[in-house]
Amino acid sequence: MxxxxxxxxxxxxxxxxxxxxxxxxxxxxxxxxxxxxxxxxxxxxxxxxxxxxxxxxxxxxxxxxxxxxxxxxxxxxxxxxxxxxxxxxxxxxxxxxxxxxxxxxxxxxxxxxxxxxxxxxxxxxxxxxxxxxxxxxxxxYIDEAQYISGIVAGYTSKSGKLGFVAAKPIPQVLRNINAFTLGAKLANPKATTQVIFTGDWSMPVKEAEATNSLIDQGVDVLTCHVDGPKTMAENAARRGAMVCGYHVNLSPLAPEAYLTGAEWNWEALYPKFLKMMASADGIPNFYRGGLQEEIVKVSPYGPKVSEQARKHADEVKATFLAKGLSIFKGPLLDNKGKTVITAGTERGQKDPELEKMDYLVEGVIGATS
CATH class of the missing domain: 3.40.50.2300 (Response regulator)
Incomplete structure (x- = not known):
């Protein structure tokens, strides 16, 4: 049989x-x-x-x-x-x-x-x-890589209008949207990110509709947080917009339109787990990390990324790798004008407040509910 x-x-x-x-x-x-x-x-x-x-x-x-x-x-x-x-x-x-x-x-x-x-x-x-x-x-902490993607997007966008196709307004997704926007504002303080929530992790039809709707409204650089970014990337490139990827390197899908992206680096982590498993201490029950710990990485730059964007993004990446960097620090307003982080306060990656993030930062056009 x-x-x-x-x-x-x-x-x-x-x-x-x-x-x-x-x-x-x-x-x-x-x-x-x-x-x-x-x-x-x-x-x-x-x-x-x-x-x-x-x-x-x-x-x-x-x-x-x-x-x-x-x-x-x-x-x-x-x-x-x-x-x-x-x-x-x-x-x-x-x-x-x-x-x-x-x-x-x-x-x-x-x-x-x-x-x-x-x-x-x-x-x-x-x-x-x-x-x-x-x-x-x-x-x-893939929002670190999203922050760097945002820097590149901010330099590249001609309209200053960025787009984000997202699944659900849960804390992890909101962190990515906010980090991407804050990164873009380093390059262009007037940059905005318009977000459309599809309602679930894998909805290709709604993802295509969201991508086209954003481009129709003047967005010229898009990224996403859905299970399969393929729909967003291919539709954006076909419409002449630029793309920042998510999960893996999406450059094969849009070779000329791809700028960079936020990727998981599990191929570096899993061999470490095997070594931990064989050791006396074993694998920790709760394990987290970002760029410094090689759990996430940034996609290689595409052909349309300027030298200015590369230089700035590389400098920020080097800071993450050397000593870490707080993405979320005060004074920070949400997109309704409310102070969510006061002046002089920094929210490090392990701060429990970030685990329950329920807001979109100033510059994001969209709603969390």
Whole structure:
């Protein structure tokens, strides 16, 4: 029987799972010293959130003694529990990366309690002391890279009107919009960012409509925070606008229109996790970092980026790498004129106030609700 087109979660359903499980003896795979499982909510070649993880998984495959197994398009339901159990029981996975936000609770938490000898790592920063100790969360301060993208966008825009296609007005998304805008204002104090929220993480039709609407209103540089930026990038380039990417390097989609972008750097982090896992201390249950920690990075500059923009962006990037930099500091007003950070106050990346950000800064045209 050919199992090549059957998903892992289906192998644990019905007699097919029982037959295969008996044949393999439900033993851990012996093909490698360490078997690692990656689970994606969408396609692993989406030029977005899922591809960023898949690129890192591909890097791990090149390491000796490592076997990587993957499954894509797994819903944020009990389907992911079946996938995790398959990876553990049929493939012998000892480290599992359920990468999507909705996989964490109750699904990953349930599996972590059921399999205490397996390590579970979730992307999103949701872990607390109440959760299983063999589970953890990690995430990156990608607003640092968005801040640098904003600098480049501010120098490049001829109209001073920037556009942001966003999924939902949650704190992480608002941080990215605000950081991008504050970066742009370093280059052009009069720059504005118009934001359109689509309502969900992957809505290609609405993302295309939002992109076209922004360009129709005079926006000439666009970026986004959605799972798959491909729609925004291709539509913007086709309309003659410039593009700043998100998640991964989008330059292949818009070679002439691409300026730079905010990327995840999981391919640098995951090998570190393997070393931590082998050490006495293990992987921290809650792990965060930005440019300095190599968890995020900035895309290479495109051909339309001026020397002035490159120089300024490189200087700011160097500051982040050397000693860190507070993006959010007072006096800072929101886009309704209210002071949200008082003069003399800085909000560092670990400041809990940033974790519950609910405002858009002055210069952003849009609403959070």
């Amino acid at each position: 050919d199992f090549s087109n059957i998903s892992r979660r289906r192998l644990l359903q019905g007699s097919a799972a029982l037959t295969l499980g008996s044949a393999l003896g439900a033993r851990p795979a012996a093909a490698a010293d360490t078997t690692i499982g990656f689970i994606y909510v969408g396609s692993r070649d989406d030029y977005g959130y899922n591809q960023a993880h898949a690129v890192a998984a591909a890097a791990l495959k090149k390491m000796p003694g490592i076997k990587v197994i993957e499954e894509e398009k797994v819903p944020e339901t009990d389907a992911v529990e079946k996938t995790m159990e398959s990876m553990i029981n049929l493939d012998g996975a000892s480290l599992v990366f359920p990468t999507s936000f909705g996989y964490f609770s109750p699904h990953m938490v349930k599996m972590a309690n059921k399999y205490p000898k397996v390590r579970f790592e979730h992307c999103g920063g949701l872990w607390t002391d109440k959760d299983p100790k063999n589970a953890g969360s990690y995430f990156g």
